[in-house]
Each structure stands twice: as C-alpha cells, then as structure tokens.
Amino acid sequence: MPYKAEISRDNPSCFLFLVDQSKSMQDKLSNGDETQQMANGVADSINRWLQELSIKCAKSEGVRDYYNVGVIGYGRTVGPSFVGPLEGRELIPISEIADNPARVDERAKKVPDGAGGLVEQSTRIPVWFDPVANGGTPMCHAAGEAQRILESWIAEHPDSFPPIVIHITDGASTDGNPTELLQSLMNLSTSDGNVMLFNIHLSANPKANPVSFSDSPDELPDAYSKMLFETASPLTPAMRGLAKEQGFDTSEDSRCFVLNGDMVLLVQAIDIGTRPSNVQMESHRPEVAEDLDVDGDDEAADAEIDERQEPDWSGDDEDPR
Amino acid sequence: MWICNQAFHTPKRGNVESEYEDAFLPERVFRRDLSEFHCAVADGASESAFSGEWARLLARAYCRRGVSLKRLQRCWLRLVTRRPVPWYLEAKIRRGAHAALVGLSIRDGQPAESFGGSWEVTAVGDSCFFHVRADELLTVAPISTSDGFGNSPHLISTDASASFGLDADRLTVVSGEWRPRDAFYLATDALAQWALAEHEAGRPPWPLFRGLNHAADHGRGAPGSRSFEEVVEELRENGGLHNDDTTLLRVEVA
Numbered sequence: 001m002p003y004k005a006e007i008s009r010d011n012p013s014c015f016l017f018l019v020d021q022s023k024s025m026q027d028k029l030s031n032g033d034e035t036q037q038m039a040n041g042v043a044d045s046i047n048r049w050l051q052e053l054s055i056k057c058a059k060s061e062g063v064r065d066y067y068n069v070g071v072i073g074y075g076r077t078v079g080p081s082f083v084g085p086l087e088g089r090e091l092i093p094i095s096e097i098a099d100n101p102a103r104v105d106e107r108a109k110k111v112p113d114g115a116g117g118l119v120e121q122s123t124r125i126p127v128w129f130d131p132v133a134n135g136g137t138p139m140c141h142a143a144g145e146a147q148r149i150l151e152s153w154i155a156e157h158p159d160s161f162p163p164i165v166i167h168i169t170d171g172a173s174t175d176g177n178p179t180e181l182l183q184s185l186m187n188l189s190t191s192d193g194n195v196m197l198f199n200i201h202l203s204a205n206p207k208a209n210p211v212s213f214s215d216s217p218d219e220l221p222d223a224y225s226k227m228l229f230e231t232a233s234p235l236t237p238a239m240r241g242l243a244k245e246q247g248f249d250t251s252e253d254s255r256c257f258v259l260n261g262d263m264v265l266l267v268q269a270i271d272i273g274t275r276p277s278n279v280q281m282e283s284h285r286p287e288v289a290e291d292l293d294v295d296g297d298d299e300a301a302d303a304e305i306d307e308r309q310e311p312d313w314s315g316d317d318e319d320p321r
Numbered sequence: 322m323w324i325c326n327q328a329f330h331t332p333k334r335g336n337v338e339s340e341y342e343d344a345f346l347p348e349r350v351f352r353r354d355l356s357e358f359h360c361a362v363a364d365g366a367s368e369s370a371f372s373g374e375w376a377r378l379l380a381r382a383y384c385r386r387g388v389s390l391k392r393l394q395r396c397w398l399r400l401v402t403r404r405p406v407p408w409y410l411e412a413k414i415r416r417g418a419h420a421a422l423v424g425l426s427i428r429d430g431q432p433a434e435s436f437g438g439s440w441e442v443t444a445v446g447d448s449c450f451f452h453v454r455a456d457e458l459l460t461v462a463p464i465s466t467s468d469g470f471g472n473s474p475h476l477i478s479t480d481a482s483a484s485f486g487l488d489a490d491r492l493t494v495v496s497g498e499w500r501p502r503d504a505f506y507l508a509t510d511a512l513a514q515w516a517l518a519e520h521e522a523g524r525p526p527w528p529l530f531r532g533l534n535h536a537a538d539h540g541r542g543a544p545g546s547r548s549f550e551e552v553v554e555e556l557r558e559n560g561g562l563h564n565d566d567t568t569l570l571r572v573e574v575a
Contacts, residue, residue, distance in 0.1 A: 010335055051409075051412075054409045055416075058370050058409040058410055058412075058413045059340070059370050060370050060373070060401070060410070061340075062407075063409060098407070098409050099407070101408075123412075124408040124411065124412075
C-alpha cells in the first residue's frame with residue numbers, strides 16, 4: 001500500500017512549494033479580497049504554513065526534523081525563494097527553518113480570556129518568504145528545477161513518504177507547455193509511492209468560479225485550468241477524508257486541484273495536501289479532558305508538586321520517570 | 322498486605338531515553354508490607370511539547386492524592402516557562418500538553434474480613450488497567466477490546482480554560498476486590514492494545530507479563546523469565562506491537 005511510510009527523523013519526508021512570482025501575481029483574485037494582490041496572499045499563506053509545521057514538529061528539546069521543505073519561486077528568475085539567513089538554499093530541514101526566519105514580527109491578537117471576554121495577547125509571527133511579482137511565468141523551467149531537486153532528494157531517501165509538491169500559479173506558462181514536465185515530476189517515486197502534485201490555480205478570470213478537488217475538467221474556464229487539472233495527482237483516500245471533514249464533496253476521480261479559492265481556501269487546500277503525511281507521525285490527536293479529580297486548591301501547596309523543588313514523598317517512592 | 326511492585330519501560334524505537342514521554346510511579350522495585358498502596362502510569366501525547374513533564378506530574382499527583390488539576394496545570398506552566406523559549410515553543414506551550422493517566426489504589430481488608438481487600442482504578446485516555454487472577458483476566462479498563470484504541474483518545478490537558486468541572490463521562494472509575502496472589506498491570510496504549518488482542522485470540526499474555534524482568538537483571542530472574550526490552554523489541558518486529566513509548570507496571574499482592 002502506498003503512502004504508508006512512517007515519517008521519522010531517520011526517514012523524513014519532503015514538501016516543495018513551486019510559486020508563481022510573475023508580474024500577473026500583482027492581480028487580485030476574481031472572487032477574492034479586492035485589496036489583496038495574489039502574491040501577498042500566497043506569501044502570507046506559505047509563512048503561516050511554515051509556522052504551523054515548525055510548531056507541529058516542536059518538542060521540548062527543539063524542532064525535530066521530520067521534514068525537509070523548499071520554496072522555489074519562478075518569475076523574473078527561477079530559484080529558491082527564502083529570504084534572510086536561508087536565502088539561496090533549496091531543501092532545508094524544518095528545524096533550521098524554524099530557527100532562522102528572516103524576521104519575527106510582533107502582532108497583537110485578541111484571544112478568549114476564558115471568562116467570555118477577549119484579551120489582547122502579543123504573538124510573534126515569523127517571516128521567511130516575501131511577496132514577489134515581476135517578470136514572466138517560466139513554468140517549464142520551474143518544473144525542471146523541481147525534478148532535479150526531488151530526484152536528488154529521493155536518491156537519498158528511497159523509502160520515505162513521497163515528496164509533496166504544492167504548485168501555486170495564475171496559470172499561463174511563458175516558456176512552453178509544461179504538461180509533460182509536470183507529469184514527469186509526478187512519475188518520480190519512492191518505494192512508498194509517487195510524488196504528489198497539488199496544483200492551486202489562482203485566476204483573475206471573471207468566469208473562474210471557485211472549484212475544489214474537481215473530478216472532471218469540463219467546467220473549468222480555460223486551457224490553463226484544464227492543464228493544471230490534468231497534471232494534478234489524484235486525491236489519496238486520506239486526503240479525501242480530510243477534504244470531507246472540511247466540507248468538500250469528492251469522488252474517486254477527484255484531483256489535487258483547486259481553482260480560485262480565496263486565501264482561506266488556499267490555506268485549507270495546502271492543509272489537505274500536506275496533512276495526510278503527518279498521520280503516521282501522530283499517535284494521538286487529543287480531545288481535552290474536563291477534569292481529573294479532586295479536592296483542594298491550595299496555592300501554597302503547589303511547591304510540593306513543582307519539579308523545581310524536591311517533592312515530599314513518603315516511603316521509598318522515587319520520582320516518576 | 323504484601324505488595325510486590327516492578328515497572329518496565331522503553332522508549333519508542335528510534336528515540337532515545339530522554340525522549341521517553343510516558344511516566345510511572347513508583348519507579349523502584351519493591352516488596353513491602355503496606356495497608357494502602359497507590360501507583361500510576363501516564364502517557365504524554367506525542368504531538369504536544371513537554372508532555373512527558375505533564376505525564377510525570379499527573380502520575381505524581383495521583384500517588385500523592387488530593388492534588389487538584391488546576392494546581393497541576395499551574396505547576397506545568399511554571400515548569401515549562403522557567404527559561405525563555407523560542408517562538409515555536411512559546412506557541413506550542415500555549416496549545417498545552419496532553420496525557421492519558423491510569424492510577425490504581427489498593428487497600429488491605431479489615432481484619433474481620435477474610436484474606437484480601439479492595440482496589441479502585443481511575444483512568445482517563447487509553448492507558449489501561451488489568452486485574453488478573455490465576456492467569457485469568459477479571460477486569461480491564463477503561464478500554465475493553467483491542468479495537469477500542471483510536472487515534473483520538475480523550476486526554477487530560479494542561480489547558481486550564483478547557484478544564485472546568487468534573488466530567489464524569491470522561492473519567493472511568495472502577496473498583497473491586499482482590500485476593501492474595503492476584504496481579505495488576507498498568508500499561509500504556511501500545512502494549513495494552515497488544516495484550517487485549519492476544520487475550521482475544523486465546524493467547525493470554527499474563528504468563529509472559531508475570532515472568533518479565535529487566536535486561537540488566539537477565540539471568541537472575543525465575544527460569545523462563547525474559548527481559549522486557551527484548552520482548553518489546555521482538556513484538557515490535559513480529560508481533561504487531563505498535564512502535565511507541567511502552568510502559569508496564571506490575572503489581573502483585575499477597
């Protein structure tokens with residue numbers, strides 16, 4: 001069965017973003033926020049996703065390298081697009097990403113105070129990737145770069161959970177038809193399955209109605225959408241399960257293809273595209289217990305069970321592990 | 322009553338000892354005459370940070386008795402915020418840690434009663450309790466079949482805002498009577514699930530559990546006894562034991 005490999009530090013997986021940074025990414029989405037350029041929305045989404053993945057892999061001793069992540073931009077140039085200390089690097093262990101954002105912005109956020117009100121809390125927002133929009137759309141060149149990067153990664157990780165490519169574009173390749181190159185990318189495989197290609201098409205075309213995980217190209221508005229549908233991987237059963245949880249109808253023919261979601265849908269789509277590979281990593285997805293026990297709420301006695309001090313154990317009981 | 326207590330543990334394969342996130346108490350092997358005995362096993366959820374610390378606090382608090390959950394939550398927060406932490410741990414701490422807990426209390430009977438006494442078990446989540454007499458399983462809680470272990474167990478959270486009121490639905494409390502020579506086992510989810518599957522298949526795991534010793538003690542145990550570490554490694558390889566932190570606490574009473 002494909003897509004079952006356990007993801008561990010010895011056997012990590014890989015995410016590669018291919019991001020259109022052409023001039024047309026300055027456009028607004030036909031159905032989205034009229035003030036937001038697509039490039040800004042994409043940068044926000046990728047930064048948020050990197051933040052989430054870092055937090056997910058964080059343990060008390062630091063971030064565990066369950067993943068390598070790369071962001072390849074294509075527009076005026078084609079290449080790795082991290083800014084700051086990671087500039088110029090292709091696939092980077094998630095621990096290095098977490099420890100090396102270009103900057104950490106402070107933002108105030110309102111959070112529930114537990115008593116029905118809201119309280120302002122300062123949160124730190126790391127940034128690795130800035131919006132860029134200039135030049136043409138060298139999609140073929142970008143697909144070739146992705147092929148080279150993933151071939152090399154797979155050679156070093158032949159039994160890993162297969163890499164997942166998240167390709168975000170407004171569609172019109174300016175250096176030829178990328179169909180065969182994108183298909184060739186999907187034909188790469190580890191012993192656990194083929195590379196998954198997730199195409200997210202952002203369109204300023206007024207006829208582009210939002211479409212998520214379509215199972216047919218018939219309703220798509222233009223040749224660009226159709227090409228991106230045809231080159232997207234089929235949704236795996238795990239992805240279909242997640243899509244259903246988030247309210248999307250899918251069928252066995254559904255593809256990893258999203259047209260013109262707003263930025264909320266973009267984040268959802270990235271989540272659906274990337275989360276199934278975390279399933280093996282997590283042995284628990286907890287619900288929350290309401291209470292355990294017991295009597296007494298003596299603040300002065302806190303110290304007795306506070307690990308900064310030696311607890312007062314009677315008998316020979318040692319500290320638990 | 323005489324209590325003979327021994328705990329066994331091993332981290333998930335691929336992890337080192339310091340990454341082990343279960344907890345158990347008492348830790349030391351002992352054989353002692355007591356009128357009351359408390360022990361616990363807890364399992365910190367792998368996707369939280371500092372969940373091993375939370376599991377240790379829960380196990381301690383169970384054995385210490387009379388410690389409120391709110392107080393424990395404050396202890397955890399103080400413990401994990403003693404030093405400045407990077408942005409990702411700050412965010413992770415804000416999301417809290419989670420753990421399963423199973424605690425067992427055994428009491429000696431009144432002098433007027435015949436041999437034996439009472440026990441009570443308290444459990445939240447998927448760590449399990451087994452009461453065994455003459456290699457026969459009498460009671461198992463809180464999960465009673467091997468297919469009852471899912472990916473979303475109900476766990477105890479460090480998040481104070483999510484933890485008001487006693488929620489009887491979430492807490493399993495079971496009690497019963499013991500007789501001399503009975504055995505009790507507390508196990509975290511992977512081993513508990515394996516033990517139940519073996520029991521269901523007509524291959525009681527209790528003789529194996531009864532004979533376990535530590536690798537370091539190997540050769541000094543009873544004839545036929547095997548080391549926990551060796552058994553777990555073998556079961557992970559061939560016996561369907563899920564690769565996870567694995568803990569077993571064995572209590573024999575007489």
